[in-house]
Amino acid sequence: MxxxxxxxxxxxxxxxxxxxxxxxxxxxxxxxxxxxxxxxxxxxxxxxxxxxxxxxxxxxxxxxxxxxxxxxxxxxxxxxxxxxxxxxxxxxxxxxxxxxxxxxxxxxxxEVGREGLSRLIDECVEILKDKGTRAVSIGATVQNVEIAERLRTELEKRNINVFTARSSRTALEGVVLGCDYSALKHVERRIDVHILIAGGAFHVRGAILNLKKPILHVNVEERTARFIDFKEKERLTKQRLILVEKFKEAKCIGVVTSTKLGQRFADPWKVKEALQKMGKDIVIISGDNISRENLEGLEVDFFVNLACPRLEEDKERFPNPVISWSTLLKYLKVIDID
Ligand code: SF4
The missing domain is CATH 3.40.50.11840 (Diphthamide synthesis DPH1/DPH2 domain 1)
Known part of the structure; x- marks a missing residue:
């Protein structure tokens, strides 16, 4: 594969x-x-x-x-x-x-093989035609950039405009990470549908939460192309809003920070100050690999995660409810931080 x-x-x-x-x-x-x-x-x-x-x-x-x-x-x-x-x-x-x-x-x-790729491209074209699509963005995980290039050529041959932008975290054209969809976001105003080429559901969930236009997910591992409508976005957004409400009620908050160099998404001390202003009791918790075993036994009501923002989806990893800092900032616009 x-x-x-x-x-x-x-x-x-x-x-x-x-x-x-x-x-x-x-x-x-x-x-x-x-x-x-x-x-x-x-x-x-x-x-x-x-x-x-x-x-x-x-x-x-x-x-x-x-x-x-x-x-x-x-x-x-x-x-x-x-x-x-x-x-x-x-x-x-x-x-x-x-x-x-x-x-x-x-x-x-x-690797999908020549036949598998042609079939996937045909499937994409059919879905896009059915939706009356004139312009798309294409984003891919770095393992799939060659497939993205091939798809781009085929779509342009069929008069579908393709737009891409550089990703902020890698500076690579059309590359997405679980925490960075800027390569698609930057061209969102010019397109009808985002095409995302990635294996599994991880990158799709991130795209749903971060993008406003519909997504066509090309799953290279399963060799499928699936159009994702807004219902999935509504469901995920609802889950997050419930978490924000739980956060508001929580008194003692563990602010979780990771020592992994690329997973330091906010200064824990500034976050502590901002949350204290909201009347919360804050303790900063640090680990390398954030896991349930490491966090179990700590007497806090709720975790605010400053490490990989996608950890908030892995409920098994946290013994108490958790929300990522970026999610909190998005939904709770009153937070005061420099
Ligand atoms: S921070 Fe998380 S989503 Fe971003 S690259 Fe690292 S593991 Fe992936």
Missing amino acids: YRVCVNEIVQLLESWRAALEDEKKRIRIFLQVPEGIKKQAINVARCLENKGFEVVVDVEPCFGSCDLPFHRAKIEGCDVILHLGHAPLVETSGWVKKEGLGVLFYPVKA
């Missing part, structure tokens, strides 16, 4: 090694692999060892390039973090400079 080419990774590593001031003979790699492609980790590690590299496989959970394990990689004496599956964020180069450790990204590519 996802193509990982070890030769391409070796080339990447070799050009990184060649650019080093004093060319090192032995390179030790800290291999970071997200859950979806973990099955390939051992094979990649073996192949790289056969090519003369030393490899340590990181087994901590990893959901995005917001989570680079500099600390663990240094403890294991590694020279470079090799991150499979995602693209760098705009902040990454700053972290690399500060931490003094190399980071290489190898964004794997989704």
Whole structure:
């Protein structure tokens, strides 16, 4: 399903090694692999060892390039973090400079096969025609950008205008992240339908909550194209409004912050001050991987999450109700923060 080419990774590593001031003979790699492609980790590690590299496989959970394990990689004496599956964020180069450790990204590519892709494109065209669509945006997770390009060409051949914009967090054209739909949002006024190419439901839910126009979800894993109307948005919005009401009633709030570099979405001390002004009793809670095991037993009524904003949807992860800071700001416009 996802193509990982070890030769391409070796080339990447070799050009990184060649650019080093004093060319090192032995390179030790800290291999970071997200859950979806973990099955390939051992094979990649073996192949790289056969090519003369030393490899340590990181087994901590990893959901995005917001989570680079500099600390663990240094403890294991590694020279470079090799991150499979995602693209760098705009902040990454700053972290690399500060931490003094190399980071290489190898964004794997989704494979559907020629026939599967043609069928998916035909399905999309049919749905768009049926809806009388004249202009669309196309956004894709980084693994699906090649498919997005192909779809764009086919739609333009059929006189459907396609618009894309750069994503704020990756600066890549048409790329979406679970926490960043700007590549679609920036062109929303010019289009009738957003096309989102992503596996699973995670990115679709985020798109529904963040965008105003209807969405055509192209699920590459299941090889389906599904038009999403506004009913789903209403349902998700209702759930959030219920949470906001619960937040208003809560007295003691745990403000949850993560030590993952790319998951620090607000200054906890400013958030604390703003919530105290609303009469809340606040305690700041910090962790790396935010989980139920870590939070269980803390005597608070409610959590406000400043880490990955999508954690609020994973109710199992929190022993008490939780809302993300960005959601709270959106629905509770009275919050006073600099
Ligand atoms: S913050 Fe969350 S949604 Fe954003 S890239 Fe990281 S894991 Fe994905």
